[in-house]
Amino acid sequence: MLITARGVGKSYFRGGQELRVLDDLDLDVEAGEWVALMGPSGSGKTTLLNLIGGIDVPDAGTIQVAGDEIVGRSPAELAAWRSRHVGFIFQLYNLLSVLTAEQNVELPLLLTPLSRRQRREHVQTALEVVGLADRSDHRPSQLSGGQQQRVAIARAIVTDPSFLLADEPTGDLDAKSAEEILHLMDRLRADFGKAIVMVTHDPNAAARADRLVHLEKGAIATSEAVRE
Amino acid sequence: MTPWRLLFEHLRGAWFRVLLTAAGVALAVFLMATLRTVVTSLQQTVKAAGSNRLITSSAVSLFVFLPAKLENDLRAQPGVREVTHWTWFGGVYIDKENMFARFATDVPTLRTVYGDWSPRREEIVMPPEQWEAFDGSRKACIVGDGLIERFGWELGETIELKGNIFPGDYSFDIAGIYTPGSGQMDSQTMFFHWDYLDEKAGRPGKISTFTLDLEDGADLAAIAAAVDDRYASSDHRTRTLTEAAFNQMFVSMWGNVPLLLSMIGGAVLFAAFMIALNTMLLHGQERRLEVGVLKALGFPDASIAALFVAEGVVVCGIGGLFGVAGAHVMFNVIGVSALDRFFPSFAILPETELLAAGTAVAVGLISGIVPAWVAVRTPVVDALSRRD
Structure with missing residues (x-):
């Protein structure tokens, strides 16, 4: 098992009121598995994604990734862990506007001991995987939404992370671009064996996953295989 | 990257x-x-003031003159090596806007205290032949290189000044151009013969300040006190300060x-x-x-x-x-x-x-x-x- 979450709880305080977002939640994700998280707003999908990605910490429970416990680590330890194990794909791409596609993809590699030449090779490979090698010197403003999301995916995979976390990766794209992104994610899972945990509201996107987990009121309501 | x-x-x-x-x-x-x-x-x-010089002026005000006859008396004071004097001329050069310092002085003693005859730091730096030319003509003057640059004067040029403190028309020949040897001296001052001024003004014998150049190791405070005590009961009481204190007094005016x-x-x-x-x-x-x-x-x-x-x-x-x-x-x-x-x-x-x-x-x-x-x-x- 790649990801094992047990008894995970998380609350936020808004206006002096405690808001229980996740409550005693268990989740397992296998290596190479694509899991789609669905559910109504406020059901805890994104919070769960953030906890698995180590950018937020649970109030209760444990989360193990490849056998390593990530709960209880310091912010600096979590940052180092994220740089090695997690690739993030955001709904609005979150590329740095002042950098070119190539430079955006190279960003996570600055945290590795790779030489400049090695970094360039990795970036080139990642951009080829997403089909944007010929747009490497373009800035985000010079790319379409679909192309920006592909650059963001290249940035997510360039360090060869253990798994990818995607927060509504097609939420801001037209149907054609969304299909291209889903196809690309399918390739990452099938060809490169990347586990993917994806939050989505789109049934078409969820249908591409191996398993659909439905959350309601901070707990898993259903978990069903989508395709064999 | x-x-x-x-x-x-x-x-x-x-x-x-x-x-x-x-x-x-x-x-x-x-x-x-x-x-x-x-x-x-x-x-x-x-800071640039000489450490061996005292300035004696009227105890009443800088704008009150002292009698020229004090010069020899001051020179006779124990510890005093030489005495020179400066007298503020004022005056107008073409227009009131053209303000710069103009002092009447005694050339040989000025050279001894501030010029190339001084055993100490040279404050007024000028070739010896220009000092000679300055000393050789009663209507001669010397000016700082800043004035040369400002007014485009040349060596040998005659400049006309209209007196106000000492009324009359004055004409001077530029016999020398000095450069300041330190921050003590500025580059926009004119010096000319006190004798020329005194004669044209009808021999009033007025001096603004005396500069007392002291022997090495002299006790500045003691000599200053002795000078001021000497004239304390006269009708021309003096105020003697070190050159640094005198300069500080101008700074204090700010x-x-x-x-x-x-x-x-x-x-x-x-x-x-x-x-x-x-x-x-x-x-x-x-x-x-x-x-x-x-x-x-x-x-x-x-x-x-x-x-x-x-x-x-x-x-x-x-x-x-x-x-x-x-x-x-x-x-x-x-x-x-x-x-x-x-x-x-x-x-x-x-x-x-x-x-x-x-x-x-x-x-x-x-x-x-x-x-x-x-x-x-x-x-x-x-x-x-x-x-x-």
């Missing part, structure tokens, strides 16, 4: 904001350096102006700091999402903070550099003649340049630390959350 490339790209991407901020800091640093230089220039006149200037300089700098800080904070807000992305990718807080601090230092540092360079070129290379009329040597000191540049860097450092601190304190999830 290196992490610093990100800094460079940000600076390039926001070049107009960077330009405006740097220009604001440059202007503030320029003003601060200028005001500081006013203060240091005043202090320089005190009252608290140096303090005021320092305060204005501080206020200007504080305004620049607030501008830089505000700009950096706004920029930090704009980059909130970027901070979230960098944190999510695993960049340590220290690296993210360093980017903000470095940006503040670079922007303000560039501004500081231009401000200091501007002040250096203006005061030390080109020169501002309007200021030279008030200060013997108005030049920005290396320590002032260092202080101004260092202050600019400090402003950048602090204005970068604040958004850096905000960035570090912001949780990743909050930084990534959209605010639309």
